[in-house]
Amino acid sequence: MVLLAAVALIVATPFLSNYYVRVANGLLIYILLGIGLNIVIGYAGLLDLGFVAFYAVGAYTYALLASPQLGLHLPFLLIVVIAACVGAITGILLGLPVLKLRGDYLAIVTLGFGEIIRILMNNLDWLTGGPKGIARLDKASIVGIELARPTEIYWLLIVVVLAVATFVWRMEKSILGKAWAAIREDQDAARGIGINTTNAKLAAFATSATIGSIAGVIFAASQRFVSPDSFALQESVLIVLMIVVGGIGNILGIVVGAAILILLPEVLREFAEWRILFLGLLMIVLIIVRPSGIVPRSFGPEKLIRGLFGK
Amino acid sequence: EDVTIGLAGPISGPQAYFGTTWHNGFKLYIDKLNAAGGVNGVTVKINQQDDQADPRQGTLVAQKFCDDESVVLGLVNFNSGVAQSTLPIYEDCTMPTMTFGSNPALTQQGYKFMVRPVANDFAGALLPAEYALQKLNAKSALIVNDKQVFGQGISEIFGKNFIAGGGKVLDTLSIAPTDVDFSAVLAQIKSKNPDVIYLGAVMPQLALFAKQMHEQGVKATLMVPDGGYTPEFISQAGQVNVQGATVAVQAPPLDATPAIADFAAQYKAKYGQDAGPYSIYGYAQAQILEAVLKSAKGYTREDMNEALHNVKADTAIGQLEFDDKGELKVAPSYLYKVEGDKFTLIGTK
Amino acid sequence: MLGILIQQTVNALTIGAIYALIALGYTMVYGVLRMINFAHGEMFMLGAYAAFLTLTFFVGDIGGAGALVLSLVFAVALIAVGLAGVGIERLAYKPLRTSNRLAPMLSSLGVSLSLVTGVQIMAGPQPVGFPSFFPATRIDVFGGTVTLVQIGILIAAFVLMAALYLLVNRSRAGIIVRAVSENRPTAQLLGINANLAISLVFFFGPLLGAAGGILYASYYGIMSPTMGAVVGLKAFTAAILGGIGSIPGAVLGSFILAFVEVGGTALLPILSGGILGTEYRDVLAFAILILVLLVRPAGILGEPVSEESIVYKREF
Amino acid sequence: MTSTTSRPLLKIAGLSSGYGRVGVLNAIDLEVDEREIVVILGPNGAGKTTLLNSISGVARATAGSIEFEGRDIVGSRPEQVVRMGLAHCPEGRQIFQRLTVEENLVAAHIGRGGKSFEVLRNDVFELFPILKERRNGMASRMSGGQQQMLAIGRALMAEPKLLMLDEPSLGLAPKIIQQIFRIILDLSTSGISILLVEQNVQLALECGDYAYLLNTGRVRLHGPAQELAEHSAISDHYLGGATEETIHV
Amino acid sequence: MAYPVLGSSDDRAHHRAPLRHRAKIVRAGKTHSGAFRQMTLTFEKLRKQYGQHVTIDDVSTRFEPGLIHGVIGPNGAGKSTLINMTAGSYVVSGGKISLDDKTLSGMKKYQIANSGVARTYQNIRLFDQMTVLENLEVCFYPAHVGQVWREILWPPFAAKRRRERRDVCMELLAFFNLQHYADAEAGSLPYGRQRMLEIARALVMNPRVLLLDEPAAGLNHHETAELTARLAELKTPDRIMIVVEHDMDLVMTVCDRIVVMHHGKLLFQGTPAEVQASADVQLAYLGTANDLDDIKTAAKDRRTQLGIRARRRS
Numbered sequence A: 001m002v003l004l005a006a007v008a009l010i011v012a013t014p015f016l017s018n019y020y021v022r023v024a025n026g027l028l029i030y031i032l033l034g035i036g037l038n039i040v041i042g043y044a045g046l047l048d049l050g051f052v053a054f055y056a057v058g059a060y061t062y063a064l065l066a067s068p069q070l071g072l073h074l075p076f077l078l079i080v081v082i083a084a085c086v087g088a089i090t091g092i093l094l095g096l097p098v099l100k101l102r103g104d105y106l107a108i109v110t111l112g113f114g115e116i117i118r119i120l121m122n123n124l125d126w127l128t129g130g131p132k133g134i135a136r137l138d139k140a141s142i143v144g145i146e147l148a149r150p151t152e153i154y155w156l157l158i159v160v161v162l163a164v165a166t167f168v169w170r171m172e173k174s175i176l177g178k179a180w181a182a183i184r185e186d187q188d189a190a191r192g193i194g195i196n197t198t199n200a201k202l203a204a205f206a207t208s209a210t211i212g213s214i215a216g217v218i219f220a221a222s223q224r225f226v227s228p229d230s231f232a233l234q235e236s237v238l239i240v241l242m243i244v245v246g247g248i249g250n251i252l253g254i255v256v257g258a259a260i261l262i263l264l265p266e267v268l269r270e271f272a273e274w275r276i277l278f279l280g281l282l283m284i285v286l287i288i289v290r291p292s293g294i295v296p297r298s299f300g301p302e303k304l305i306r307g308l309f310g311k
Numbered sequence B: 001e002d003v004t005i006g007l008a009g010p011i012s013g014p015q016a017y018f019g020t021t022w023h024n025g026f027k028l029y030i031d032k033l034n035a036a037g038g039v040n041g042v043t044v045k046i047n048q049q050d051d052q053a054d055p056r057q058g059t060l061v062a063q064k065f066c067d068d069e070s071v072v073l074g075l076v077n078f079n080s081g082v083a084q085s086t087l088p089i090y091e092d093c094t095m096p097t098m099t100f101g102s103n104p105a106l107t108q109q110g111y112k113f114m115v116r117p118v119a120n121d122f123a124g125a126l127l128p129a130e131y132a133l134q135k136l137n138a139k140s141a142l143i144v145n146d147k148q149v150f151g152q153g154i155s156e157i158f159g160k161n162f163i164a165g166g167g168k169v170l171d172t173l174s175i176a177p178t179d180v181d182f183s184a185v186l187a188q189i190k191s192k193n194p195d196v197i198y199l200g201a202v203m204p205q206l207a208l209f210a211k212q213m214h215e216q217g218v219k220a221t222l223m224v225p226d227g228g229y230t231p232e233f234i235s236q237a238g239q240v241n242v243q244g245a246t247v248a249v250q251a252p253p254l255d256a257t258p259a260i261a262d263f264a265a266q267y268k269a270k271y272g273q274d275a276g277p278y279s280i281y282g283y284a285q286a287q288i289l290e291a292v293l294k295s296a297k298g299y300t301r302e303d304m305n306e307a308l309h310n311v312k313a314d315t316a317i318g319q320l321e322f323d324d325k326g327e328l329k330v331a332p333s334y335l336y337k338v339e340g341d342k343f344t345l346i347g348t349k
Numbered sequence C: 001m002l003g004i005l006i007q008q009t010v011n012a013l014t015i016g017a018i019y020a021l022i023a024l025g026y027t028m029v030y031g032v033l034r035m036i037n038f039a040h041g042e043m044f045m046l047g048a049y050a051a052f053l054t055l056t057f058f059v060g061d062i063g064g065a066g067a068l069v070l071s072l073v074f075a076v077a078l079i080a081v082g083l084a085g086v087g088i089e090r091l092a093y094k095p096l097r098t099s100n101r102l103a104p105m106l107s108s109l110g111v112s113l114s115l116v117t118g119v120q121i122m123a124g125p126q127p128v129g130f131p132s133f134f135p136a137t138r139i140d141v142f143g144g145t146v147t148l149v150q151i152g153i154l155i156a157a158f159v160l161m162a163a164l165y166l167l168v169n170r171s172r173a174g175i176i177v178r179a180v181s182e183n184r185p186t187a188q189l190l191g192i193n194a195n196l197a198i199s200l201v202f203f204f205g206p207l208l209g210a211a212g213g214i215l216y217a218s219y220y221g222i223m224s225p226t227m228g229a230v231v232g233l234k235a236f237t238a239a240i241l242g243g244i245g246s247i248p249g250a251v252l253g254s255f256i257l258a259f260v261e262v263g264g265t266a267l268l269p270i271l272s273g274g275i276l277g278t279e280y281r282d283v284l285a286f287a288i289l290i291l292v293l294l295v296r297p298a299g300i301l302g303e304p305v306s307e308e309s310i311v312y313k314r315e316f
Numbered sequence D: 001m002t003s004t005t006s007r008p009l010l011k012i013a014g015l016s017s018g019y020g021r022v023g024v025l026n027a028i029d030l031e032v033d034e035r036e037i038v039v040i041l042g043p044n045g046a047g048k049t050t051l052l053n054s055i056s057g058v059a060r061a062t063a064g065s066i067e068f069e070g071r072d073i074v075g076s077r078p079e080q081v082v083r084m085g086l087a088h089c090p091e092g093r094q095i096f097q098r099l100t101v102e103e104n105l106v107a108a109h110i111g112r113g114g115k116s117f118e119v120l121r122n123d124v125f126e127l128f129p130i131l132k133e134r135r136n137g138m139a140s141r142m143s144g145g146q147q148q149m150l151a152i153g154r155a156l157m158a159e160p161k162l163l164m165l166d167e168p169s170l171g172l173a174p175k176i177i178q179q180i181f182r183i184i185l186d187l188s189t190s191g192i193s194i195l196l197v198e199q200n201v202q203l204a205l206e207c208g209d210y211a212y213l214l215n216t217g218r219v220r221l222h223g224p225a226q227e228l229a230e231h232s233a234i235s236d237h238y239l240g241g242a243t244e245e246t247i248h249v
Numbered sequence E: 001m002a003y004p005v006l007g008s009s010d011d012r013a014h015h016r017a018p019l020r021h022r023a024k025i026v027r028a029g030k031t032h033s034g035a036f037r038q039m040t041l042t043f044e045k046l047r048k049q050y051g052q053h054v055t056i057d058d059v060s061t062r063f064e065p066g067l068i069h070g071v072i073g074p075n076g077a078g079k080s081t082l083i084n085m086t087a088g089s090y091v092v093s094g095g096k097i098s099l100d101d102k103t104l105s106g107m108k109k110y111q112i113a114n115s116g117v118a119r120t121y122q123n124i125r126l127f128d129q130m131t132v133l134e135n136l137e138v139c140f141y142p143a144h145v146g147q148v149w150r151e152i153l154w155p156p157f158a159a160k161r162r163r164e165r166r167d168v169c170m171e172l173l174a175f176f177n178l179q180h181y182a183d184a185e186a187g188s189l190p191y192g193r194q195r196m197l198e199i200a201r202a203l204v205m206n207p208r209v210l211l212l213d214e215p216a217a218g219l220n221h222h223e224t225a226e227l228t229a230r231l232a233e234l235k236t237p238d239r240i241m242i243v244v245e246h247d248m249d250l251v252m253t254v255c256d257r258i259v260v261m262h263h264g265k266l267l268f269q270g271t272p273a274e275v276q277a278s279a280d281v282q283l284a285y286l287g288t289a290n291d292l293d294d295i296k297t298a299a300k301d302r303r304t305q306l307g308i309r310a311r312r313r314s
């Protein structure tokens, strides 16, 4: 039932008006970001408040390689690969210095990292266009199929989100995912059983950064304009919130969290400031009622699948 | 019969004041218009949306207007940064817009469906540079900007004009848009001793800077762009701290002509507070709309667009018409000086 | 040259003192509840608004208020914000004491968002001018300009910080608060009213923040609903830099951060030969934060956590 | 002097309790007379700690009564219970690691019986000279045995009439355990009643007056300590041969 | 000889076959290099100090394979510190720890673990919110991480891996009588079972050095007896077992050799009988028979002095 409804919704959305498709696209991008960040926060238990940096890296990679800014016009798929690599490298670069840090110290350093990236984007005018950003990005296309209109981006996002979610889910179930869980529970004990926590954490940072970066590419390709404004600190916080409200460490939870935090303000658009107040209060209530998220960690995709197919 | 106009601007958040008062100016005239039976029997409906000065929200609003068949014209986006993202969307759905963002680049991207009913920043930064060189006999200027689209853009133009006129720009310093403490920057400036300081930023930074500048004993003349054209600039800085500072803005003084004074009185009567710095533009835009409706062949988006590009409107701020890029043919620009608790007009172009 | 040096030192000290007042609140709350209170910046903002409100409500004409009336007004505002802090803790954090560590932190984000929008709705979103209470007297010291406001801020900040230090380290209440912060169940077993101790922290933390807010607003002559966000983040950074949970650490971190900011503005362009402008000031600040934490992962004065001695289990 | 006539200091009747919805204890009856040392024995998870927690108000009683000096204390919060003169020295010492030795004592002084902090502290220092020696040192630097002494000293700061000790010998060297038991005897002599939870059956029964054996949340056996020490059921119980019926010795 | 299995008593024969199977898996992984050679753990002039405070002072000794070594000593003598240094949790301040020719001191904690050193903690440290089974499975990380990409991308391979891990772990769980808890959260287990699980976790990778820090602390007599039996069964000719413990019954029963620590120094080492006989050890740690008598006397004195005769309760 639920599955049918979900599929119906997914298929029906592109036939609605473009506004809804755009809203859905925004939602899907946040889901993608949530899945990426959740690897670091939900699986490995590292509080990363600078995730938006990777998102920015991906977006700017696309902007620089497919716009008049540098006169480059590389194909979309190639840029996705490049951005994934750049993202992974940035992830490792951030990961390396912060591995020794715990909890709140990690949070503030990642936050600082995110801010540093944003400030650089805002000030390296010769490269990034500074606050003006980069406009007139190429339309994306894959093997001749153009991906520029909201519906086209929508299908691209659906495919990417499903693929990434499956990948990340399998990752969680693998021995690496178990190691992340162990690090989250007790990092020192994890070392004591022979887990190279440095490598495992770097793997988490790199994967998460890669996903963030890919989300950035798609975001840039759909907006066809990037500027530092889109990568403010609040975005990172919003993604963390999505994860926690929905259910830490759980892909389904992210979908729910994103739906609440992204769709609700859209639905309540008429109420201007009151909706933000409402959202703030709702957040408090939700967290008090369900401190570890609406969807519990144990209710993962496998439970859903098992529930759906009656086994 | 009626037509719907989409209004998008910051209605919540820190820039809400600008957005609401601008829109209120528009509504003020439209209400009068509708009350009088509309234009040729056509009344105007308003669909007002909040873009929070955020490009992402702006694009959603743009899409919403595009999807809504009944919306035939947009009065959109106070901020250049937002307009930058939304204009392609409006272009795609052939929606004519009157854009408020003042960054010169907006009209240079070949958009066919936009006009800009205000002076762009070229105009906004020319007057002060000339004034500084000719009236103040300034030899050197120092530029401070907030590294935002508007602040950086307009201060760069000021710099170019100032140098072109024979002046010397000593240095360009940047501040973060959230800064409130400029003491360190000012200490720096003091040692350079410029004749004028051009500050490309918005309120409340303009006021804070003016205040601290005076308190730290920096003697240069402060020149600021249009964001400073509000009584808050004087009250928040403290009257003594802003004497002599100049403000360049596209708006005429509220008592400049009888038409404007009349507008100001109506505004105050209707909303119970003084008109905002951009309210007069909202009002004038409504008058442009009136002219468009009069001359349009029909009320489709295409027809409206054609009429908009060819309009000659008599407004409270004079007769307005657009060139082929959508820029005002004659864009009035005014320069004021703070004297006491008032802005005194010292130049116009 | 000496003038600039003195000038910049005074500037840094003033900024540092304001950061410190706020950082102390972060540190106190963290010390007791191991929680980052993201709504703390809003206490700072509420301080300014509360003072403004009491002032206009009770005194009416702001200009004519005497020193006694003013101090009374401030006391009322501080206590009001302190009580608000206690109330917020009861409503939004207390139910989450036993849940994972992220929950109260995010609840505080919700509180922060609600407070900012609440004030925006009630008082308007735009910044409001705030009266200055110190005469705008300027004193010239070897070429540098020091205002009375700056001196006032420094004195007020140091008095408040010293009082807090004594309260926490010398008084029985302080010892109790520290005991509760370390082990709440045991503290209760020993007859300590833990809720009272926590309320105490949530009274004094916001109170200090509010004091910072009032000083800040009258120094810069302005207040706005969002003023807490930026300063709050700075102060939080300072608290981490100094070692969160440590009171001297918060003060030290605040002054270091202030000097880095001021120094960064003044020196970055010179040191980099003009390549890096003042816009890179925050990059410098964060870079220094990261470097310090690389050498001392628990901050400058934070207690280093030895792996086996303290069982450091899951964080959320 | 036999205390048969005297009213019991602590009287628990039909107590059931647990944590949240988890029930742990079931219909417990237990009494402590004045100046007695009452021992509670039982395997892990029997509910010994829960019993002490229920008395001091940490675990919630769902049925039954707990009377201390004739007053029902069910539903009182821990800090109120302490103020009535019932101190609880918790399992695993739980001293405040980041406070100094003396600060640990300050934190625990609630000024119940009217004695000033200095007087009480000096009493504790007299009992445990090592604490005086290390008074300004960080508590975390002390060895396990010293920490246990601090934990007991801290409980004494509340001037209790009844002191509840939860496995004070846990993780201590045999020699230190003997020291701790001596201290318990001394405390009792000085007029404090003691409720002692212990795994060290032999020593506990040697020093105690009356003993209860708990298993799976029920009292399985009780009687005077000396008699219980000789009872074969004790060793049976400890080796897991659970007897369902309560045995009176 | 054949791969040494846990325990040797014949009534445990049913454990044996699958455990051989396990040996294969463990060898297939990369945890240990080469054949199972006997190795010796050596401490040379080991030191540990915090600032000026010396907690381990010039300790030199050898731990032979095939034996269970007890480490006893008063609280704060430095027993846990020794374990922590060996496992790499504490940095060594001076001296050297080596496993045959391999120097452990200075290596990272996880490298030491992967050299075959496994441990338990004085305060139980399980992965509380993971299931019992997962607590053991995750120990395969060092051996299996090399092929993690295959595991993620190729479901049949993942299934195979999961089966391999599960088989070994269930085996160990059965050995410790934990099989019924396999899917329970580790943190929800009764205390005694948690202790057993922690030992099981240390055994997954078939370590050559097994360090147990107070495994009997908090266990009741019944559980201690169970533990004693298991420890004896875990003894294999090439395994070095070190047990820090205050429970003298357990130590004296199960240990072949005992090291006594006092004030960070080696006070004595020898067989259980020698240790019990040593006057030094009695004075420093065990307490003498006289001490025990003293308590009994004191208890009696108290009863007579206070005149307490316990009231019998109904």
Ligand SMILES: Nc1ncnc2c1ncn2[C@@H]1O[C@H](COP(=O)(O)OP(=O)(O)OP(=O)(O)O)[C@@H](O)[C@H]1O
Pocket (backbone or CB within 6 Å): D019, D022, D024, D042, D043, D044, D045, D046, D047, D048, D049, D050, D051, D091, E190, E191, E218
């Ligand atoms: N905070 C708690 N919440 C829920 N259940 C608990 C809690 N504490 C203990 N229990 C459960 O209550 C039962 C009794 O535990 P208790 O700690 O009272 O036993 P005990 O006799 O003191 O054992 P030990 O000898 O291990 O100290 C156990 O099954 C335990 O799992």
Ligand SMILES: Nc1ncnc2c1ncn2[C@@H]1O[C@H](COP(=O)(O)OP(=O)(O)OP(=O)(O)O)[C@@H](O)[C@H]1O
Pocket (backbone or CB within 6 Å): C306, C309, D140, D141, D142, D143, D144, D145, D171, E050, E053, E055, E073, E074, E075, E076, E077, E078, E079, E080, E081, E082, E122
């Ligand atoms: N982080 C630390 N800083 C300072 N001293 C420490 C630290 N950790 C341990 N010590 C000291 O080292 C000494 C040895 O401690 P250790 O934990 O090894 O004792 P132990 O023999 O295991 O005692 P127990 O039987 O009580 O567990 C103690 O005096 C302790 O106070």
Ligand SMILES: CC(C)C[C@H](N)C(=O)O
Pocket (backbone or CB within 6 Å): B078, B079, B080, B081, B100, B101, B102, B103, B150, B202, B226, B227
């Ligand atoms: C003055 C401003 C706040 C905005 C300006 N009109 C812009 O283009 O962004």
Ligand SMILES: [Mg+2]
Pocket (backbone or CB within 6 Å): D048, D049, D050, D091, D166
């Ligand atoms: Mg217990």
Ligand SMILES: [Mg+2]
Pocket (backbone or CB within 6 Å): E079, E080, E081, E122, E213
């Ligand atoms: Mg130990």
